[in-house]
Every structure is written in structure tokens, then in C-alpha cells.
Amino acid sequence: MDYVIEAHHISRSFGDVRAVDNIDLQISRGEIYGFLGPNGSGKSTTIRMLTGLLTPSEGSISVLGLNLPKQAEALRTRIGYMTQKFSLFEDLTVLENLKFIAQIYGISGKNKKQRLETQIDTYGLAQNRKQMAGTLSGGQKQRLALAAATVHQPELLFLDEPTSAVDPENRREFWEKLFDLSDQGTSILVSTHYMDEAERCHQLAILEEGQKRVDGSPEELMSNMGANVLEVAGPGLRQVKQTLVSLPEVLSAAQLGTRLRVLVSDRVDNPIEWITQRLPEENQGNLQRVRPSLEDVFVSCTGVNKR
Ligand SMILES: Nc1ncnc2c1ncn2[C@@H]1O[C@H](COP(=O)(O)OP(=O)(O)OP(=O)(O)O)[C@@H](O)[C@H]1O
Ligand SMILES: [Mg+2]
CATH class of the missing domain: 3.30.70 (Alpha-Beta Plaits)
Structure with missing residues (x-):
């Protein structure tokens, strides 16, 4: 099996708090994999470990064949990460934000211009290109964040509660974009506390108190309940x-x-x-x-x- 993510017995403590407690994961290439869990269940902490940004207290992690956290630097340009909190510059325009991110990923010249136009077009931001990011609506902000996270065409995308500030219609549209990315071969790990969102995933894990309670496809989980x-x-x-x-x-x-x-x-x-x-x-x-x-x-x- 071709796994993009394999984690064995990973845990992470902060002082006395065991944020992630002995989690095992195997995520196949091309899949949309969901973490469903309430506040404080360890979703963000797990994602941060899988991106190489946070060192586990215990356990081993392999992402795209690289050992983490040791090979985190080599992983950086092959993944995209949309953080839970909007993390772009509010006082730069849509286009300036995308230019900045493209620069970080070493995209330059004619290639860069073309790539930015494609992103602006794909994520419906043509009318907002000169608008300050801070003045965008919730849905537009999330689309910009997704455009930024995919500007360098990563093979693996991490999305931490990407639609928590988005209305149902915009959430649907956002998910259509995720299926487009999946269809083009991008593997996606997405966290949520919405049931309807979890139900759209190919596979998912239910997390609680830092532990994985169950995993499988939504259909499997429902029939093995x-x-x-x-x-x-x-x-x-x-x-x-x-x-x-x-x-x-x-x-x-x-x-x-x-x-x-x-x-x-x-x-x-x-x-x-x-x-x-x-x-x-x-x-x-x-x-x-x-x-x-x-x-x-x-x-x-x-x-x-x-x-
Ligand atoms: N840097 C940190 N220092 C101390 N405690 C932390 C830190 N990061 C996370 N925690 C704790 O770890 C636990 C899990 O937090 P985490 O952010 O991973 O949960 P989550 O599932 O992402 O929650 P939410 O849905 O609210 O985003 C919480 O009890 C949190 O307070
Ligand atoms: Mg979180």
C-alpha cells in the first residue's frame, strides 16, 4: 500500500496535558482523510507533528517517505498547510499575499505570474485581487488561504478546520475545490468538528481526549457501530x-x-x-x-x- 502518512504510537504532552495520546495512522495516497473531534481533542497538535513543525514526545512519523522531525526541511516544499487561524497578511492585498507565498516557495518569472493567475481564477478571487485580505468575507478569506496553501502544487495538503467561519453554501463550494484537488492527485488531511464535513471524507478518524476512538470510511463506521x-x-x-x-x-x-x-x-x-x-x-x-x-x-x- 502506498501511504503518504504513517505514524506509529505518536504522543505529545505539554506539561501535564497529554494532547495526543498514542495515535496510529496510515493514510493512503490520493485520499481525503478526516480528523473528526471536539475542541481540545488533539487535532491541531497531531497535524503540527505530521507537518514536521512540532516534535512528538514519543513515536515515529513518516510523511511522503521522509522521517520526521529529522527530514522536516525536505518535506516543507512538498506539503501545503492551511492553519486553523487565518495566517495571511491582513494589510496586504489578495495578489500581494499570493506573490509573497510564491516567493517563499521559489516560484519566479513568467511561471509565477501564470501560477498566480490560475490560483486567483480557480478560487474565484478575480474581483478581489486588489482588496486587502483583512477586509475579505469569511468565505473569501478561506478561499485565499487555500489558494496560498496550494500555490506550489503540493502532493499533500493539511487543512486544519478550514471552514469553521464559513456558511453552509460556501462550505459546499470549498469542498468542491477539495474534490477537484483530490481528483488531480493531491492527498488531503482535513480536521473538522462538523459531521456533514466528516461524512464527505473517504476515510476518517474520530479523536477524543488525544486518542483515536475509531477509524474507517464513513460507511464502514456506520455499519460497524x-x-x-x-x-x-x-x-x-x-x-x-x-x-x-x-x-x-x-x-x-x-x-x-x-x-x-x-x-x-x-x-x-x-x-x-x-x-x-x-x-x-x-x-x-x-x-x-x-x-x-x-x-x-x-x-x-x-x-x-x-x-
Ligand atoms: N502549545 C501548547 N501548550 C500547552 N498546551 C497545549 C499546547 N497546544 C495544545 N495544547 C493543549 O493540548 C490539547 C489539545 O489541543 P489541540 O489544539 O490539539 O486540540 P484541537 O482538537 O485542535 O482543538 P480545537 O478544535 O479547539 O482546535 C488541549 O488541551 C490544549 O490546551
Ligand atoms: Mg485545533
């Missing part, structure tokens, strides 16, 4: 929820509008019958089994259940 998903409707759902979450077989129960979404461990043989016996009479006819979502996977493998 270890729980059945049922929805209950009818009156008194707050009370029904209290009753159900107190049962050890119920992994979680959360209300979605007029329905209560319940995850029942697959140790229970016939979940419909099992749960019917535990519901008040007026809810018993209002029960159906539904397809799992990635959110169900997330809830079933992290500590957010039963809250």
Missing part, C-alpha cells in the same frame, strides 16, 4: 428519555424536534421489541428503526453519550 438506532415519537419525550438513558443497554438518547433518537447496543437481539416493553403505552406505537448517521457513530464511540 455496535448499536441500532431507533426513533420514538409521541408525548412525554423528556420523561421517556430519562427512563431510557438510565438503562445500560441504551448508549444514548437525544431529542431531535418531535422525535427521540435512541442508540441501543447490538447486544440486544430484538431492539424494537425490547424497547417497546420499556416505553409508556402511548409511545409504543410510535417507534421505528432508522439508518445510522455519522453523528450516531460519534455519539456511540465518544464520551458525549448519556449527557
Whole structure:
């Protein structure tokens, strides 16, 4: 298998905080690989180690065949990295920012002009080329940051929560660009805390408290979840929820509008019958089994259940 990233047992501590705790990763070439995890789960710390910017406390890392952090310098021009916080110059224009980045990567002459025009065009920034980066909208800023991170056509792209300040429509467009890059052969590692975004990835890992809880394709994760998903409707759902979450077989129960979404461990043989016996009479006819979502996977493998 051709892996662009291989990490074995990597950990990183800051004082007493174990930000990343014994993570293993194998990421194949050409893939869009996602890190899904809540605030503080170690996404940024892991990404920083994989880019060679941060030294792991333990473990080994190979990225594009280079050993990190030892060969980090050789890796620098072969990867692109879009940091979580907007890191371009707010008081330079769009074009000036791109020129500056191109210079850093040693792109020059006619080549450079052409490359910048392509980026401006690809990322829909033609009308903003003379605008100060600081005055761009959230979506435009992210497009500029992506244009900057790909100016040197890296084989591997790291994107740390690239769409956290972007509305759903712009997020969709942003993802279309990622699929274009993927289609052209770029491997992509992207972190997010949005389920819908994670669902678009070819493969993903769910992180919590610095640990990898599960990994696989979204479909695999949903079918191997270890729980059945049922929805209950009818009156008194707050009370029904209290009753159900107190049962050890119920992994979680959360209300979605007029329905209560319940995850029942697959140790229970016939979940419909099992749960019917535990519901008040007026809810018993209002029960159906539904397809799992990635959110169900997330809830079933992290500590957010039963809250
Ligand atoms: N330089 C640092 N010094 C001390 N603690 C740090 C440092 N960097 C990260 N941490 C801690 O490590 C843990 C993981 O942080 P990290 O930024 O990797 O999480 P994250 O998943 O990227 O979170 P978010 O979604 O909020 O960006 C947190 O508890 C954080 O406070
Ligand atoms: Mg982060």
C-alpha cells in the first residue's frame, strides 16, 4: 500500500496535558482523510507533528517517505498547510499575499505570474485581487488561504478546520475545490468538528481526549457501530428519555424536534421489541428503526453519550 502518512504510537504532552495520546495512522495516497473531534481533542497538535513543525514526545512519523522531525526541511516544499487561524497578511492585498507565498516557495518569472493567475481564477478571487485580505468575507478569506496553501502544487495538503467561519453554501463550494484537488492527485488531511464535513471524507478518524476512538470510511463506521438506532415519537419525550438513558443497554438518547433518537447496543437481539416493553403505552406505537448517521457513530464511540 502506498501511504503518504504513517505514524506509529505518536504522543505529545505539554506539561501535564497529554494532547495526543498514542495515535496510529496510515493514510493512503490520493485520499481525503478526516480528523473528526471536539475542541481540545488533539487535532491541531497531531497535524503540527505530521507537518514536521512540532516534535512528538514519543513515536515515529513518516510523511511522503521522509522521517520526521529529522527530514522536516525536505518535506516543507512538498506539503501545503492551511492553519486553523487565518495566517495571511491582513494589510496586504489578495495578489500581494499570493506573490509573497510564491516567493517563499521559489516560484519566479513568467511561471509565477501564470501560477498566480490560475490560483486567483480557480478560487474565484478575480474581483478581489486588489482588496486587502483583512477586509475579505469569511468565505473569501478561506478561499485565499487555500489558494496560498496550494500555490506550489503540493502532493499533500493539511487543512486544519478550514471552514469553521464559513456558511453552509460556501462550505459546499470549498469542498468542491477539495474534490477537484483530490481528483488531480493531491492527498488531503482535513480536521473538522462538523459531521456533514466528516461524512464527505473517504476515510476518517474520530479523536477524543488525544486518542483515536475509531477509524474507517464513513460507511464502514456506520455499519460497524455496535448499536441500532431507533426513533420514538409521541408525548412525554423528556420523561421517556430519562427512563431510557438510565438503562445500560441504551448508549444514548437525544431529542431531535418531535422525535427521540435512541442508540441501543447490538447486544440486544430484538431492539424494537425490547424497547417497546420499556416505553409508556402511548409511545409504543410510535417507534421505528432508522439508518445510522455519522453523528450516531460519534455519539456511540465518544464520551458525549448519556449527557
Ligand atoms: N502549545 C501548547 N501548550 C500547552 N498546551 C497545549 C499546547 N497546544 C495544545 N495544547 C493543549 O493540548 C490539547 C489539545 O489541543 P489541540 O489544539 O490539539 O486540540 P484541537 O482538537 O485542535 O482543538 P480545537 O478544535 O479547539 O482546535 C488541549 O488541551 C490544549 O490546551
Ligand atoms: Mg485545533
